[in-house]
Amino acid sequence: MTSTKKYIWGTSPFAKRLSEEIKLVANTNLTVIISGESGTGKEHVANTIHRHSPRQSKQIVAVDCGSISEKLFESELFGHEAGSFTGATRDKTGLFELANHGTLFLDEITNLSYANQAKLLRALQERKIRKVGGKKSIEVDIRLIAATNSNIRNAIAKGIFREDLYHRLNEFNIDIRPLRNRKDDIPSFIDSFIEEANADLFKNVKSIDKKALDKLIAFPWPGNLRELRNVIRRSVLVARNESITQECLPAYLDLSLKSENGKNGYPLLNGKGLEDVLHKTEKNIIENTLQSTHYDLDRTSDLLKIHKRTLYKKMKRHGIRWQRNT
Ligand SMILES: Nc1ncnc2c1ncn2[C@@H]1O[C@H](COP(=O)(O)OP(=O)(O)OP(=O)(O)O)[C@@H](O)[C@H]1O
Ligand SMILES: [Mg+2]
Numbered sequence: 001m002t003s004t005k006k007y008i009w010g011t012s013p014f015a016k017r018l019s020e021e022i023k024l025v026a027n028t029n030l031t032v033i034i035s036g037e038s039g040t041g042k043e044h045v046a047n048t049i050h051r052h053s054p055r056q057s058k059q060i061v062a063v064d065c066g067s068i069s070e071k072l073f074e075s076e077l078f079g080h081e082a083g084s085f086t087g088a089t090r091d092k093t094g095l096f097e098l099a100n101h102g103t104l105f106l107d108e109i110t111n112l113s114y115a116n117q118a119k120l121l122r123a124l125q126e127r128k129i130r131k132v133g134g135k136k137s138i139e140v141d142i143r144l145i146a147a148t149n150s151n152i153r154n155a156i157a158k159g160i161f162r163e164d165l166y167h168r169l170n171e172f173n174i175d176i177r178p179l180r181n182r183k184d185d186i187p188s189f190i191d192s193f194i195e196e197a198n199a200d201l202f203k204n205v206k207s208i209d210k211k212a213l214d215k216l217i218a219f220p221w222p223g224n225l226r227e228l229r230n231v232i233r234r235s236v237l238v239a240r241n242e243s244i245t246q247e248c249l250p251a252y253l254d255l256s257l258k259s260e261n262g263k264n265g266y267p268l269l270n271g272k273g274l275e276d277v278l279h280k281t282e283k284n285i286i287e288n289t290l291q292s293t294h295y296d297l298d299r300t301s302d303l304l305k306i307h308k309r310t311l312y313k314k315m316k317r318h319g320i321r322w323q324r325n326t
């Protein structure tokens with residue numbers, strides 16, 4: 001399951017610190033919490049830590065904590081014995097055991113229910129698991145990496161994440177900045193994504209012209225590296241010659257607020273009233289974010305930090321229609 005994708009280290013002071021942290025912690029057995037907005041590269045960093053660690057010859061097993069049902073949590077993580085519950089027709093090895101001597105990557109850790117957090121904490125403290133329906137404890141030797149795109153401290157304050165589990169996990173913290181706050185790294189990511197897209201799409205794009213590059217640097221990238229990578233792949237595909245020009249870039253980048261902003265970064269009134277401008281600005285932000293997430297409503301509401309129901313209401317008010325797979 002280890003990603004074979006190349007890790008681009010970047011050149012900004014932040015990128016240098018991040019790469020030092022990755023290499024430093026990779027050599028240890030410390031549990032790591034990686035935090036960062038969606039698409040900033042949390043999973044990629046987790047894979048890179050594993051690949052640089054003494055456990056590299058073993059597996060890194062990823063667990064999407066948000067998608068494991070409340071009921072099946074124990075069985076998925078710790079395994080079960082045949083006949084232990086209806087539907088358990090044969091023995092099952094859990095993800096903890098699969099990751100033995102390797103790394104267990106717990107993605108979206110704050111999505112775990114409070115009850116399952118307690119079960120996880122127990123397993124981490126004891127480094128032993130017991131299969132559902134099993135009698136004996138099995139010792140496991142795993143290195144744990146957890147990721148979250150929400151603020152764990154807020155989740156603790158709200159009482160939805162256990163503080164004891166947080167301290168158990170937080171032996172080392174890596175916080176990945178959003179792409180808009182590390183713009184110096186954009187050119188090196190672009191070069192590498194072009195190279196990757198050339199190989200995948202059998203193209204021979206060699207560069208990006210200045211105007212196109214400036215546009216990509218100015219864009220706020222709500223979907224972070226994932227969005228930049230998608231934009232580059234698409235641009236490489238449509239490029240007719242060896243350089244990516246503005247025409248190759250998706251039109252939605254032009255909808256960016258930038259075109260309507262004054263020098264100080266605020267939207268210009270242009271003779272309109274405040275309410276009109278705010279309304280238009282909100283519509284633009286929602287549309288841009290929807291396009292950057294490919295109309296994934298969960299991710300869009302996460303990025304906008306509003307409830308999904310509020311997003312629906314706003315989309316309706318602005319006449320924005322949901323589209324599939326754009
Ligand atoms: N340093 C990097 N070098 C090259 N590619 C990267 C790097 N960081 C991220 N990427 C690419 O960006 C995309 C998003 O990365 P990843 O899936 O790791 O993000 P994430 O933070 O886990 O996102 P999410 O919160 O949505 O799960 C992937 O295609 C990944 O390969
Ligand atoms: Mg991820």
